[in-house]
Amino acid sequence: DVKVTQSSRYLVKRTGEKVFLECVQDMDHENMFWYRQDPGLGLRLIYFSYDVKMKEKGDIPEGYSVSREKKERFSLILESASTNQTSMYLCASSSSGARGQTGELFFGEGSRLTVL
Amino acid sequence: DQQVKQNSPSLSVQEGRISILNCDYTNSMFDYFLWYKKYPAEGPTFLISISSIKDKNEDGRFTVFLNKSAKHLSLHIVPSQPGDSAVYFCAASSGKLIFGQGTELSVKP
Known part of the structure; x- marks a missing residue:
């Protein structure tokens, strides 16, 4: 059964803390994505990566960075967490295939982050 | 600027409709x-x-319609079942996916 696994389902952090969100996929997909989901705003793309060590900014990259050292793993880093980063974070992966970066996305179960 | 919009945050439907x-x-x-x-x-x-390049795609109870001139997309679920109760996101792509805000569907028995 193909899977995207996010390391933490629920996290509570304090303002100013460094936060790591880890994501691993077992489908040998080239592309990986980080989204955040907020009520009334839908899913917004933070960063994506189409290859190891490659990364591209999405629509809301401010306050975030990412790391992709291995094909199966894509990490989202909040260098100094703030309360407005309280959200549901969703990792996804896709193969490149004929559709380039936007083949069907497979999502993880999400990480609910609360910043106090 | 929201490029993909779902203007109804919620929808309630009777089972079978x-x-x-x-x-x-x-x-x-x-x-x-x-x-x-x-x-x-x-x-x-x-x-x-x-x-x-299409205007309709069907998969079982689910049909998606595309009206390019109106820049409008719709999802039809027939018949609706209580297990269909969920949030539905539409997404559009020109190289990366842009998602709408989501519509919460509630199917009542």
Whole structure:
């Protein structure tokens, strides 16, 4: 059964803390994505990566960075967490295939982050 | 600027009736459209897609319609079942996926 696994389902952090969100996929997909989901705003793309060590900014990259050292793993880093980063974070992966970066996305179960 | 809009945050439908979820977009360069379904505490899962060269795609109880001139996409679920209760996101692509805000569907027995 193909899977995207996010390391933490629920996290509570304090303002100013460094936060790591880890994501691993077992489908040998080239592309990986980080989204955040907020009520009334839908899913917004933070960063994506189409290859190891490659990364591209999405629509809301401010306050975030990412790391992709291995094909199966894509990490989202909040260098100094703030309360407005309280959200549901969703990792996804896709193969490149004929559709380039936007083949069907497979999502993880999400990480609910609360910043106090 | 929201390029993909789902203007109805919620929809309530009786079991067995049709559910129609709507989505509007502004970018004429979008060439591929998808619908995702999300249950609480789970990640979204792919439901159905349509290429811009088509105006309809059907998969069982789910049909997606695309009206390019109106820049409008809709998902029809017939007949609706209580297990269809979820948040539905439309998404559009011209190289990366842009998602709408989501519509919460509630199907009442």
